[in-house]
Amino acid sequence: MTPNARLIIDARPAALCAGGTVRGFVVLTAVEPLEARSLRIQAAGREVIGAHPRYLPVVYLRPVPRPWGRTRSGHARLLYQLDEPLPVTWPDQLEAGWQLPAGSRTPLAPGTWAFPFKLTLPADALPTYGGLNAVIEHELTAVLETDRGRLTAWLPLHLWAPPAEVGAAEPVVVTAEAAGDTAVDWLVRRWRPPVRLTVTVPSSTVDLRLPLAVSWVLENPRRRPLRHLVLELSAIERTRHMAATDLHEMPVSRRMLPVPDRRDWRGEVEWDLPQRVAPSFQSERIRLAWRLSALVTQPWALGISAAGEVTLVDGGAGVEDSMKGTGSRVEHHDPGRERRTPTPEQERQAHG
Numbered sequence: 001m002t003p004n005a006r007l008i009i010d011a012r013p014a015a016l017c018a019g020g021t022v023r024g025f026v027v028l029t030a031v032e033p034l035e036a037r038s039l040r041i042q043a044a045g046r047e048v049i050g051a052h053p054r055y056l057p058v059v060y061l062r063p064v065p066r067p068w069g070r071t072r073s074g075h076a077r078l079l080y081q082l083d084e085p086l087p088v089t090w091p092d093q094l095e096a097g098w099q100l101p102a103g104s105r106t107p108l109a110p111g112t113w114a115f116p117f118k119l120t121l122p123a124d125a126l127p128t129y130g131g132l133n134a135v136i137e138h139e140l141t142a143v144l145e146t147d148r149g150r151l152t153a154w155l156p157l158h159l160w161a162p163p164a165e166v167g168a169a170e171p172v173v174v175t176a177e178a179a180g181d182t183a184v185d186w187l188v189r190r191w192r193p194p195v196r197l198t199v200t201v202p203s204s205t206v207d208l209r210l211p212l213a214v215s216w217v218l219e220n221p222r223r224r225p226l227r228h229l230v231l232e233l234s235a236i237e238r239t240r241h242m243a244a245t246d247l248h249e250m251p252v253s254r255r256m257l258p259v260p261d262r263r264d265w266r267g268e269v270e271w272d273l274p275q276r277v278a279p280s281f282q283s284e285r286i287r288l289a290w291r292l293s294a295l296v297t298q299p300w301a302l303g304i305s306a307a308g309e310v311t312l313v314d315g316g317a318g319v320e321d322s323m324k325g326t327g328s329r330v331e332h333h334d335p336g337r338e339r340r341t342p343t344p345e346q347e348r349q350a351h352g
Helices: 183-191 319-324 344-350
Strands: 005-012 015-017 021-030 034-052 073-085 106-108 111-120 134-146 149-160 172-177 196-201 205-207 212-219 228-241 244-258 264-271 286-298 301-313
Touching (some): 005 134, 021 034, 021 134, 021 149, 034 111, 172 286, 212 228, 244 264
Parallel strands (some): 205 301
Antiparallel strands (some): 005 021, 021 111, 034 106, 034 134, 134 149, 196 212, 212 264, 228 244, 228 286
């Protein structure tokens, strides 16, 4: 028998950092008299490998709707579960604090009843994440047992990583160069330009709220014709289920710069990271890492490439910025825009 009533969860906030406290009410709207036997509120987090449906692209910065509800297929694993019984509190006597003991049979007349709750989430909970093959999600559920059956309610939660301090870290320096001068490398030397590329990131730990700064030195002593310097940030997602390990790669941001005709070219660039980034993390079955790669292309020949790993962290409380749409991490940006001051020659060309 299904009770003629409706149960919902009204929680604030629905998006918070790991270790935060969520407060709210379980609201019951009854059309006919009911007898409440037990009421429980649960907070749970789980990771799903091979999830379907899944988020695309990467989800972390902004909460996204889940029109499919709790339905998701895949290999799920429970990360944590908080279960708390709620005593029935009469709304008109809430200030007096009068409560009936949990588990008692409480008659409820037709109307609207509110039962307050407060839950503190684990400080080490993984952030909400949706990638190529894995999903990490959190939720609230309420279960009310009555004499006419069970009522349930569900509310998704969005968790950000706790604010992390970006301290002093070693810079990331990657180098690539042409083949050596041995006799066996003559074919490689023929198709590879005799150039040397050195790419530097000031720190191996990067705040995903701030622009990513990259500098480079390109040595081209023979002044071979080169086309572009391509800088690319890619997500490397590794998932493991039983004896199978899957590796997925997804480029999320790219810069393509024309290479000038010089023997020695030095430069630097900054760009805002897009919304489809998440902080680096690792669990028993999922690992998310970020790789910065650089490629120098040459017409009708092979180029040279170098790559290094960087660690992305969330360096501040993201609730206010992400919910209000302010701050560099959620602002709309032009992927082709670079933070550079135009030279006088570029200004003259722009104005004819």
